[in-house]
Amino acid sequence: MSNATLPSLPSADRPDVAARLRDALLGASFTADGLLELLGAPAYAALARSETVPALRATRGDTPLEALVRLFLLQQPVPHARVADVLPVEECLASGWLVRPGGAAGSDLAATVDVRPYGGPGGEDWFIVSDLGCAVGGAGGIGDQGRPADTAVVLGVGGASTTLAGITVRTPVAAALDLGTGSGIQALHATRHATRVTATDLNPRALQFTALTLALSGVPSADLRQGSLFEPVKEEERYDLIVSNPPFVISPGARLTYRDGGMSGDDLCRSLVQGAGERLSEGGFAQFLANWQHVEGEDWQDRLRSWVPRGCDAWIVQREVQDVTQYAELWLRDAGDHRADPAEYQARYDAWLEEFEARKVKGVGFGWITLRRTGAAEPSVTVEEWPHSVEQPLGDTIRAHFARVDYLREHDDAALLAAHFKLAAEVVQEQVGLPGAEDPEHVVLRQHRGMRRATKVDTVGAGFAGVCDGTLSAGRILDAIAQLMGEDPVVLRDRTPAQIRLLVEQGFLEPAG
Template identity: 70%
Template sequence: MGAVVNSEGHVLPSPVPAADSAERIRSALLAARFTPDGLLELLGGVAYAALARNETVPARRALQSDGPLETLVRLFLLQRPVPEEHAGWALPLDVALADGWLVPADPGAAPPGGPVVRAAVDIRPYGGPEGEDWWIVSDIGCAVGGAAGIAGRHQDVVLGVGGASTTLAGLTVRTPVDRVLDLGTGSGVQALHATRHAAEVIATDVNPRALAFARLTLALSGAPDADLREGSLFEPVADEPGFDLIVSNPPLVISPDTRFEYRDGGMQGDELCRSLVRRAAGHLTRGGYLQLLANWEHREGEDWRDRLTSWVPDGCDAWIVQRDVQDVTQYAELWLRDAGDHALGQTAYEARYDAWLDEFEQRSTTAVGFGWITLRATEAEEPSVIVEEWPHPVEQPLGDVVRAHFARQDFLRATDDASLLAQHFRLAEDVAQEQVGMPGAEDPEHVVLRQNRGMRRATQVDTVGAGFAGVCDGSLSAGRILDAIAQLLGEDAVGLRDRTPQTIRRMVEQGFLEPVPAP
C-alpha cells in the first residue's frame, strides 16, 4: 500500500501509530542497537554524518548484510521497503503492523520472494545530553534526499529533528525547575529534553498530529509523560500559573503563504515572533526564561536593533543574537525550495516568487535576520537589553553560557565603580591572549583576548587591559592591580582608576573576566 493521494496530487495525512506499543518497539530498537552509537559503528563516520545532512547514498552503500540493525536502517533512515521476514527479525512484527509503525508496501517495490513492508513513520535515533538513547518520531519522507522539499505534502505535516531543533536544545538553560512550557512542540524534541530537568512539562501545538507525534517521541524514548494541549501561542495556558522556562521553535517563516503549519505562522511579517516575545512576560515566574528561535525583518530606514529592542516587554532582561541575515531574494528562494515550488514549472514558480517579493516590498523589507532571543523575568529597575550580531562559530551547548550571561548582568547592575575596583576577578579558563604585530617589532600593534569555548568572542585591549587581564587570578582587587600597573607605566594612579572601570565592565559583560570572592 503506497501513500494516499487526493485528486490534486497532495499526499493525505497518514494515521499516527498507537503509543500503546512504544515500549515493545523501544526494546527492539535497543536490542538491534538502532542508536547513535550503533549507527556510527555500523556505517562509519562519513556515512553517519551524511545522514545528518539528509543524504542517504553513503549509508546505503555501507550496508553489507540483512541483519536487524541493517533492516532498521533501510526501513527508517533510507525509507526503503524490506521483506516482511527481515522486518520480523528486527521488530515485533504483529504489533508493528497492527499499530501502524509499518504498513504493507506496494507489490513490486522490493525484489520478489514474499510480502514486503515499509515504514509508516520516520524514527530517528537521537542522543540525549547525558548519552541517553532517544528516538524522534515524525512524518516520513519529508527530509530524506532534501532535493524535492515538501512538495505535495499535507498542511499538517510534522517534521522531525533538524538543525533548528538541536540549536534551540543546546541554547536552553537546563537548571532544575518546576514548570516548563514547550510552545509549538512539533515532534516533541524540546519537550523530551525538558523532561530531564522539570517536574512538569506542558507542550502545545496548533496541529493535533504534532501532539500525537510528540507523545510517540516521549514514549519511545522512555521519557516521562508531558501534558499535551492543542492551541495557538499562549491560549492553551491562558489561566495557568507562571512557567520557569518557556522554549519555542515557532512557525517563524516570514511568508505570504499559509500552506504549512510547521513553518507558516499565518501572521503578517514577523508579527508572530514579536507577539510571542511581547506576551511571554505575563507567563514567566520571577527569574524565568523564554528562549526561542526567531526571524525578523530589516526594514528600510529602520535599525533592526531598535526594532528588536522594541519587542522586549517591561520587566524582562533580554539577550538577542542575530546569527545570519539574508536579503529578501535569498530568503524567498530558501523557503520556495523548502516547499518544493521549483518543481511546479517555471510559470508557477515565478508567480510564487513574485508573491513573496510583493509582500516584502509592501512593508519596505530589505532583508531578514535569523537568531536567538532569550528573555529573563526580572524586578530590576533598569533591565539589561543587549541586541547584537554574532555570525561567527560558537560551541554548543550554550545553556550554561546563557545563564552566566544574565548572572553577569545582575553583578554589573548591582556594582558601582567603587565596588568594582574593590572586587577580585579571575580570567576565564578558556581565554587566551594573542599579540598581533610585525615580525621583529619591539611592541605588538594589537593585543587580543580570545575565548576558545562558548561564544568564542574576541576583543582587542590596550596595554592596560592586557596587563590587567593577565594578572587576574583572584588574589588582588581590581584597584590594587591598577595601582601596580600605574606604577609600572609611570601613570597617575587616580586617573587610571577613573578611566578603567568601563573596560573592566566590558570584559566582565562578555565573559572574559569572572568576579570571585576575595581570598
C-alpha cells in the same frame, strides 16, 4: 489542506507496544552510535542533508540493523521475515507502526512513520518520530513525498531544533513549556530537568508525534495541548522555562504549517516574545529561535529592543542575515517548489519579492532570543551581532551571562574596584602588528570556549587581565599598573572601570569566589 492526505499514525495509547518496540530497537543497536558505526561518517552526514543514496548503499546487507535503517529511515519495504526477526511485528501492525503495503497478502512490511535515533546529552538513547521523509529535518521537498506540498507535515530533527536544544538553560525547574512542539524534541530534552512539561501545537498531528517520541524514548509523558502560541496556556499558569522553535519564516501566506505562522512579516515572532514575559515565573527563562525583518530606514536592533516585554532582561544574538532573494530561494527549495512547474516557481518567487518590497524589507535576520524575568528596576537588554563559530551546548554560557548582568547591576564603580577577579578559563592573549615592529598595534583577548569572543584591549586592559588571579582587588592592580606606567593612579581608577565592566559582561573576567 486536511490532514486526511497524510498517513495514519501509530496509536499513542499503547505504551506497552512502544516499550517493546524500544527494547527491540535498542537490542539491534538502532541508536545514534550504532548508525554512525554502520553507515560511516560520510553517509551519516549525508542523511542530515536529506540525501539517502549513501545510506542505501551502506545497508545492502542482511543484518537486523540494516533492515531497521531501511525500514524507519530510508522508507524502504522490508521482507516480513527479516522484520519478524527483530521487531514484535503483530503488535506493531495492530498499533499502526507498520503496514503491509501490498495488502493482507503482501510479503513486505513498511513503516508508517520515520524513527530517528537521537543521542541525549547524558548519553540517553532517544528516538524522534516524524512524518515519512522528514526524519532528518528540513522538508527536503515535501511536495515530492507522494502528497501535496501544502499539508501539515511534521518534521524531525533539523539544525534549528538542535541549535535551540543546545542554547537552552538546563537548570532543574518545576514547570517547562514547549510552544510549537512539532515532533517533540524540545519537550524530550525538558523531561530531563523539569518536573512538569507542557507541550503545545496548532497542528494536532504534531501533538500525536510528540506523544510517540516521548513514549518510544522511554521518558515521562507531557501535558499536550492544541492551540496557537499562548492560547492553550491558562491565565494563571507560570513557567520557569519556555522554549519555542516557532514557524518563523516570513512568507507571503501561510501555505506550510511547519514553517509559516500565518501572521504578517515577523509579527509571529514579536507576539511570541512579547507574550512570554507575563507567563514566566520570577527568574524564569524564555528562549526562542526567530527571524526578523531588516527594514529600510530602521535600526534592526531598535526593532528587537521594542519586542522585549517589561520586567525582563534580554540577550538577543543575530547569527545571520540574508538578502531577500537568498531568503526566498532558501525556503522555496526547502518546500521543493524548485522542482515544480517553472512558471509556478517563478510566480511564487515573485510573490515573495513583491511582499518584501511592499514592506521595504531589505534583508532577514536569524538568531536567538533569551528573556529572563527579573525584578530589577532597570532591566538589561543586550542586542548584538555574532556570526562567528560558537561551542555548543551554550546553555551554561547563557545562564552565566545573566548571572554577570546581576553582578554588574549590583556593583557600582567603587564596588567594582574593591572586588577581586579571575581570568576566565581558556582565554588567550594575541598581539597584532606588523612583523618586526617594536610594539603591537593592538592586543586581543580571545575565548576558546562558549561564545568564543574576541575583544581588543589597550595596554592597561591587557595588563589588568593578565594578573587577575583573585588575589588582589581591581583597585590594587590598577595602582600597581599606574606606578609601572608612571600614570596618576586616581585618573587610572576613574577611567578603567568601564573597560573592566565590559570584560566581565563578555565573560573574559569572572568575580573571584
